[in-house]
Amino acid sequence: MGTLNVGNLGEYLREQRRNAQLSLRQLADAAGVSNPYLSQIERGLRKPSADILQQLAKALRISAETLYVQAGILDERDRDGIEVRTAILTDAAINEKQKQVLLQIYESFRRENAAAADAVPVPARPPAPPRRTAARPAGQGPGAGRAGQKKAAAKKAAAKVADAVAETVVARSRALKAIPAREKQHNQDERVIKRREGDDVVGA
Template identity: 85%
Template sequence: MGAALKLGEYLREQRRSAQLSLRQLAEAAGVSNPYLSQIERGLRKPSAEILQQLAKALRISAETLYVQAGILDARERDELEVPAAILTDPLINERQKQVLIQIYESFRKENAAAGAAERSEQPEQREKKPERFEKRQESATSDEPGEDAGGDDAEEEADGAVPVWEEDHR
């Protein structure tokens, strides 16, 4: 499927979900009715400026249309999908949409900064030391209060080494 046809189908879907006629959207976007019809049928590929006008009229992000038209790189798509979904949600108002997008973007920046800090660590700092954990064996046969329920404390190397059992001489 060509980018123009994919864009046209997406525009038609967005127009219908906004409950706009072809004529209403064309008027709101400042384009002719026949031109919009050709875009929806995949016969014309609109400029970024026209896409921006259509996005404004549909109350969706222009970036979403740029991705559909193949103007934006696919790598940028992930960054745009959440804001686009927020902007197209008819159940939340414009102020709520902007607040949600700001929160989302702040989380992305925070996580990107944390990821950059991790990547800049020295390799020897990133080496993982063998994990040690305590293993307690319990037995249902011991009912004495204060008595260890059937076992000694054990430490085992995470790399599969043989565990060393130490006796408790308290």
């Protein structure tokens, strides 16, 4: 193959590996791939198979599809957000509430990015105003008192769920950041043991 069509894969992989604070050897070991090969991939000298990409994605705790896209196996084509909206709305695995939550977040992100693209000075919390706007129409105040009270209670419960979810996300994020460091040390210990054993075998 004269020129490898590997797109941005190598750079992306290296970036993700660095974000995870893993050495080349650590990621290679975690993915079950040889470290020279991983080095070659990162430098764009090789185009790995989808199987290898799956293994790497798993070790990096990112979705394989992410790497497929970077490698040019899956196409990046959505510009209007229609597919994301459609996919979310037609997904049978999540309920309506969750769909709405995801859509709100998705739209917030899009707005945030659009604002950034416009180079408009972004307020401290750009997503906040849309949320409040959405919350008020949901109220529909003129209804019966009981109806209003029930709705307020429902909102309170939803807020509690959101707190739990956000907490989960934050905790997970921290775990992801904390684990690599620990794993790194732990892996070093393991590698020391492995290496000594390996050295013994070679010596023998």
